[in-house]
Amino acid sequence: MKAIVIDEYGSADRLHEAELEVPKIEADEVLVKIAATSINPIDWKARLGMLKPMFDWAFPIVLGWDLSGTITEVGKDVKSFRVGDEVFARPDIYKDGKRGTYAEFAAVKEDKLALKPENVSFEEAAAIPLAGLTAWQVIVDRLKVKKGEKVxxxxxxxxxxIFAIQIAKYLGAYVATTASPKNNELLKKLGADExxxxxTLSVANVLKDYDAVFDTVDQIDEGLSTLKPAGRLVSIAGQPTEKQQSVTQSV
Ligand SMILES: NC(=O)c1ccc[n+]([C@@H]2O[C@H](COP(=O)([O-])OP(=O)(O)OC[C@H]3O[C@@H](n4cnc5c(N)ncnc54)[C@H](OP(=O)(O)O)[C@@H]3O)[C@@H](O)[C@H]2O)c1
Structure with a gap:
């Protein structure tokens, strides 16, 4: 199969086409012919070698953490999916570093798959898994946002x-968010209250007594300053300093 690989860490011009083996599936996996993938910040961070401390991949490495496509093969233990199903997924990250989604095929565990709704295109579906799951894990699992809370x-x-706003609104929270003016209308449409x-403004100067902060920009001090005393903050962009940890819990 064709795949886009890197043979060394570096800038985007390191990415090139290569011919690789089609992944062999395990009993609990399906093989997906990929129709679309997406690019998240983790892609360029991985390409630059920033994930080396976490993943000891051998070159060539196939990047990519999102896919949509059609199942072409199912493992013998797979119960809920069949050949021909249109699906989307955030596949597991494999130790060999060769099973990313910049490729024609990917092996995916059954428990990582969802059926693609008919009214969602392959391109739209491929934009959902990693970012959507991250937003869900933070807003629902970690911050445990509740109705009436200010987030x-x-x-x-x-x-x-964009996913976090919609999930928090669905849960009944009051949502403030930060953005450039060109995105104001879009975010209001998605449900943002403010x-x-x-x-031009720092959240530290305009928001007070918030119940929860989702930090995606490594501005933990600013986020902390908006919280009420028992408020919660989760960052996916930075590590809290010792001082910051003494007022919040790192997750
Ligand atoms: N994507 C994922 O699934 C995922 C998973 C885990 C961790 N993360 C981490 O979470 C962070 C955000 O990821 P992402 O995928 O949401 O990034 P992204 O899509 O690349 O976010 C880009 C947006 O960030 C906004 N922005 C930049 N600086 C800002 C600031 N100081 N204040 C407010 N908004 C600012 C810009 O909004 P405007 O256009 O409105 O200026 C820009 O459109 C990254 O550090 C990433 O590594 C992401």
Missing amino acids: LIQAGAGGVG VIDYH
Whole structure:
């Protein structure tokens, strides 16, 4: 199969086409012929070698963490999917580093798959899994946002932010977010109650007594300053300092 690989860490011009073996599926996996993938910040961070401390991949490496496509083969233990199903997924990250989604095929565990709704295109579906799951994990699992709470979601127009706003609104929260003015209308349409232009205003000066902050921009001090005493903050962009940890819990 054709895949886009890197043979060394570096800039985007390291990416090139290569011929690789089609992945062999395990009993609990399906083989998906990929129709679309998407690019998240983790792609360029991985390409630059920033994930080396976490993943000891051998070159050539296939990047890519999102896919949509059609199942062409199912493992013998797979129960809920069949050949021909249109699906989308965020596949597991494999140790060999060769099973990313910049490729014609990917092996995916059954428990990582969802059927693609008919009214969603392959391109739209491939934009959902990683960013959508990240938003869900933070808003629902970690921050445990509840009805009536005030939540700040930094970078509302980012891949994660647009999902986080919608999930928090669905849960009944009041949502403030930060964005450039060009994104104000879009974010209001998605449900944001307040959109702050981060180019001219600091959230620290305009928001008070918030219950929860989702930091996607590594501005933990600003986020902390908007919280009420028992408020919660989760960052997916930065590590809290010791001082920051003493007032919040790192997750
Ligand atoms: N994508 C994922 O699934 C995922 C998963 C885990 C961790 N992360 C991490 O989370 C962070 C955000 O990821 P993402 O995918 O949402 O990024 P993204 O889609 O690349 O976000 C880009 C947006 O961030 C906004 N932005 C930049 N600086 C800002 C600031 N100071 N204040 C407010 N908004 C700002 C810009 O909005 P405007 O256009 O409105 O200026 C821009 O459109 C990254 O550090 C990423 O590594 C992402």
